[in-house]
Amino acid sequence: xxxxxxxxxxLLLGAxxxxxxxxxxxxxPIPLMAKTPVNLGIYLDEELVAYEHKETxxxxxxxxxxxGPAQPALFENLATGVFESHTFVATNVIDAPWDGVLKxxxxxxxFSLPDQTRSNYYEVWIRYQxxxxxxxxxxxxEWQLPAYGKASNKNHGSATTGLQAAAMxxxxxxMAFFSINFNREPAIRQWLAAGKPLAPAPSPGAASxxxxxxxxxxxxxxxxxxxVNTPASPATDADDAADASDEGNSA
Amino acid sequence: MNTxxxxxxxxxxxxxxxxxxxxxxxxxxxxxTAMAEGDSIVVLGRxxxxxxxxxxxxxxxxxSRNIAGGNDGLQVITEQEFMDAxxxxxxxxxxxxxxxxxxxxxxxxxxxxxxxEIGLKYLVWVEGSTKRTAQAGTLSCTxxxxxxxxxxxxxxxxxxxxxxxxxxxxxxxxAGRVSSDAAGTSYMPALVVPIPLIARVQNSxxxxxxxxxxxxxxNSS
Numbered sequence: 001x002x003x004x005x006x007x008x009x010x011l012l013l014g015a016x017x018x019x020x021x022x023x024x025x026x027x028x029p030i031p032l033m034a035k036t037p038v039n040l041g042i043y044l045d046e047e048l049v050a051y052e053h054k055e056t057x058x059x060x061x062x063x064x065x066x067x068g069p070a071q072p073a074l075f076e077n078l079a080t081g082v083f084e085s086h087t088f089v090a091t092n093v094i095d096a097p098w099d100g101v102l103k104x105x106x107x108x109x110x111f112s113l114p115d116q117t118r119s120n121y122y123e124v125w126i127r128y129q130x131x132x133x134x135x136x137x138x139x140x141x142e143w144q145l146p147a148y149g150k151a152s153n154k155n156h157g158s159a160t161t162g163l164q165a166a167a168m169x170x171x172x173x174x175m176a177f178f179s180i181n182f183n184r185e186p187a188i189r190q191w192l193a194a195g196k197p198l199a200p201a202p203s204p205g206a207a208s209x210x211x212x213x214x215x216x217x218x219x220x221x222x223x224x225x226x227x228v229n230t231p232a233s234p235a236t237d238a239d240d241a242a243d244a245s246d247e248g249n250s251a
Numbered sequence: 252m253n254t255x256x257x258x259x260x261x262x263x264x265x266x267x268x269x270x271x272x273x274x275x276x277x278x279x280x281x282x283x284t285a286m287a288e289g290d291s292i293v294v295l296g297r298x299x300x301x302x303x304x305x306x307x308x309x310x311x312x313x314x315s316r317n318i319a320g321g322n323d324g325l326q327v328i329t330e331q332e333f334m335d336a337x338x339x340x341x342x343x344x345x346x347x348x349x350x351x352x353x354x355x356x357x358x359x360x361x362x363x364x365x366x367x368e369i370g371l372k373y374l375v376w377v378e379g380s381t382k383r384t385a386q387a388g389t390l391s392c393t394x395x396x397x398x399x400x401x402x403x404x405x406x407x408x409x410x411x412x413x414x415x416x417x418x419x420x421x422x423x424x425x426a427g428r429v430s431s432d433a434a435g436t437s438y439m440p441a442l443v444v445p446i447p448l449i450a451r452v453q454n455s456x457x458x459x460x461x462x463x464x465x466x467x468x469x470n471s472s
Contacts, residue, residue: 029338032361081338120305148344150298154380155308169343176339 019062022163024070024171031081031179038192040132041089041101042075053109057116065111065167067126074171075104082179092133099196100140101133107144111163114153121150122162124170130178132187138199141187147174270450272435276459280427282419284468290372291326292318292468293333294415297378298343306377306413310457314377314415317461325465328369336365353423371420373468377460379413381453384434390441401441408436411456415464429467431460 051068072088079086079102087094092101108127114120128145149169156162182188191197286292294315296306311330319327334341340362347353357363390403411433417426435450 029335031339032337032365033339033359034361152305152307172338172342173344176342176345179339180345 019064020160020163021064021066022160022167023066024167025164026168028070028074028077028171028175030077031175033081033179035084036082036183036192037084038196039085039097039099040079040083041087041094041098042079043089043092043101043103043133044071044075045103045105048105051106051109053111055111057113060113060115063111063163065109065124065163067106067109067167067171070171071104074175078175078178082182091137092131093137094135096135098135100135101137103131103133105129105131111166113159113163120152120154122153122156122159122166123148123150124163124166126167126170126174128174128178132191134198136198138201140191140199141185143185143187145174145177145181147171147177149173270435270437270448272433272450272452272455274431274433274455274459276429276431276463278427278429278463278467280467282422282424282426284373284417284419284426284470286325286372286469289326289370291328291370292373292375293328293330293371294318294375294377294464295330295333295341295346297376299346299348304378304380306379307381307453310379310381310413310453311377313454313457314375314461314464317458318465321465323465323469325468326370328371333369333371336369337362350418350423350425353418353420357423366420373426374418374420375464376416376418377413378416379411379431381409381411381456384408384410388439390439390445392441392445400443401445402443403441405439405441406436408434409450409452410434411452413456413460415460417464417467427467429460429463431456431463433459 047068048071049068051066051071053065053067054062055065056062076088087098089101092103094101105128106126107129108125110125112121112123114122117123126147126149128147129142130145131142132140134140147170149166149172151162151165151169153162156165183192294311296308296311298305308330315327315329318325328336339345340356340359341347347356357366386405386407388403388405390401390405392401393399411431413432414428414430416428418424419426433452433456435452435455437450438448439445440448
């Protein structure tokens with residue numbers, strides 16, 4: 001008699017405090033804008049594609065917001081609208097005639113429920129980090145992109161659908177901000193203006209990386225512009241020669 | 252048996268009734284307006300800041316449907332279709348705040364071309380919300396093995412206040428503003444069975460605004 005009661009109690013408690021799951025779902029639009037003359041590989045690593053934010057909120061139980069599985073569709077449409085051409089790759093190295101590799105990472109996710117903020121909104125914040133590599137894997141620059149999305153509880157009957165809508169809005173915000181500002185990032189602007197050269201080789205003993213991870217890495221020293229590569233022109237020895245020349249000049 | 256019939260009749264009678272709603276619509280015209288063959292209109296909710304006055308999605312949808320409906324229905328693009336077609340230029344962080352931002356936006360050739368393609372003539376930004384402003388009374392329900400029932404009386408007052416700003420996408424100027432306010436009290440008496448007499452405040456504000464907007468964009472007088 002005690003066991004069924006215990007089981008029933010556990011089930012009832014589980015119903016109150018069980019994990020609530022929200023996942024980004026739906027289609028992403030393709031940005032409507034002039035394409036940047038750049039041909040990039042997009043490197044979505046396993047960590048990004050499987051990204052799931054877990055958080056326990058007092059009196060609200062455990063929450064899981066799954067953002068990673070939507071990233072391939074997001075970056076497919078984003079790249080279609082922003083870049084001249086793109087391909088998905090499994091590493092940060094790519095052959096000519098591609099210009100380089102873009103690697104997005106989700107550094108942080110936060111969310112809040114209406115009860116927590118005493119507002120009508122479910123809110124989601126996503127902090128992306130983007131790294132741009134040259135064809136040989138040299139870091140050309142990195143920058144951070146904070147995205148925000150909200151959804152009113154007046155429009156969503158349950159917390160799960162509200163959070164889902166807010167996460168979707170945050171993803172759209174990231175796409176919007178990225179597409180409008182890609183060309184304005186100092187590292188990208190300089191790289192494009194210089195004719196998309198390879199990154200200069202790091203000098204021995206130079207400090208590597210930014211411990212805070214908040215600043216933009218800009219290639220030091222102006223490398224001479226190589227022949228412009230496009231995927232339309234097949235990789236040639238001349239490209240490789242230009243690469244070698246870049247490396248030689250920047251070393 | 253008679254009592255049951257009487258109760259059922261009373262329920263049916265009260266069910267056909269609803270709370271009273273008072274609605275007021277005002278408009279301010281700044282430029283002449285007209286809709287030609289092939290012109291379309293879009294109704295968008297302002298979502299660029301975390302505001303308590305963010306219009307509900309169902310209100311925007313209701314206004315759009317009402318503008319498109321009827322014999323004099325206009326060609327309406329839904330909010331989601333428009334935002335997807337214009338992405339990323341009308342997202343919460345990137346949407347123009349004033350008509351002065353429009354000319355700069357229209358310099359984006361692909362955007363201007365897409366706007367022509369969909370025949371957008373008027374862009375309507377809606378702000379506002381429906382709030383419960385007062386409530387009173389108590390109602391309690393009991394369920395026993397012999398049956399159940401409710402007893403008590405509840406009343407609450409809702410207040411809708413919305414304002415629409417109409418932008419002319421061709422001239423990049425504000426054509427005018429339409430505001431719609433509605434207030435009403437809903438009642439729920441319960442004598443065994445609760446009988447809701449709902450004042451459809453938001454619906455009334457929506458219908459008034461849609462009718463006025465439809466008239467506003469078609470007639471300059």
